[in-house]
Amino acid sequence: MSAMAEAPDDLVRAVEATLFAAEAPMTAEAISAHLNGIAVAAALDELQTHYASRGIHLVERGGRWHFETASDLAQLLRREREEVRRLSRAATEVLAIVAYHEPVSRAEIEAIRGVQTAKGTLDVLMEAGWVRVAGRREVPGRPVIYATTPDFLAHFGLASLRELPGVDEMRAAGLLDPVDDDMIQMVITGESGRAADGDPD
Known part of the structure; x- marks a missing residue:
């Protein structure tokens, strides 16, 4: 010993x-x-x-x-000069979908959002270190699937994805306005109510 x-x-x-x-x-x-x-x-x-x-x-x-x-x-301990990482609405939606539905393919992300997802949107999330390629779906075409990273959990103060809040929790905390409420409901349930009109980056 x-x-x-x-x-x-x-x-x-x-x-x-x-x-x-x-x-x-x-x-x-x-x-x-x-x-x-x-x-x-x-x-x-x-x-x-x-x-x-x-x-x-x-x-x-x-x-x-x-x-x-x-x-x-x-x-x-905040520095006088802070680097703020701002995500577009599209990137925020994609990140939320990946977190709530991972592992998820681009086609599945687009089905939930109801719009095409620009390649750059996922690139931004991967460059930030919050989303990673998690392999390929074992279906025809073997599409790439995406998942969150430990850096995502650390940045948002989560021990695991089980700690992600639901719609009722966010509404009770006053974090949702009517537009965000609809978007988060779409993300969590996977039901899209949007016409396929392109990615609003």
């Missing part, structure tokens, strides 16, 4: 140091492999509890662990 396995406090410190030094969020398996195969689940739980009331939190997003600023302090 290694000295680290005999000293739980050392393991917690080692996991903490590994996550602080990591360039990207890490799975528990990757952390364990970095520490010579030692089980790290208990150490991650202990660290998450330790940081729960501090200025940074240890969070799991899409099976990957990383430290992030506590949400009530985020405004203190």
Whole structure:
């Protein structure tokens, strides 16, 4: 048995140091492999509890662990010059459809939206790191299918896609105006009410 396995406090410190030094969020398996195969689940739980009331939190997003600023302090750390990623309405719709229906093909996205989807729309989402090619559908023509990425979950503060809100939740939070309400209903149910008149980028 290694000295680290005999000293739980050392393991917690080692996991903490590994996550602080990591360039990207890490799975528990990757952390364990970095520490010579030692089980790290208990150490991650202990660290998450330790940081729960501090200025940074240890969070799991899409099976990957990383430290992030506590949400009530985020405004203190904003840079004077911020890079804002603005999505077109078309890109927002496509991203929502991928998130709620993944894995999904371009044809399925277009069937839900009721309009053609410009290739550039999916390119923008993939360049942002929020959508990825997830393989091909095993049907004639074998169309490419798309899914969200761990970066999508991290950016929107989701542990998994199960945390995506429904229409009733968004309406109750006052996040929908009548136009958005119709669009989100279309996205979640997969029912299109729009004529095929092109992609409104």
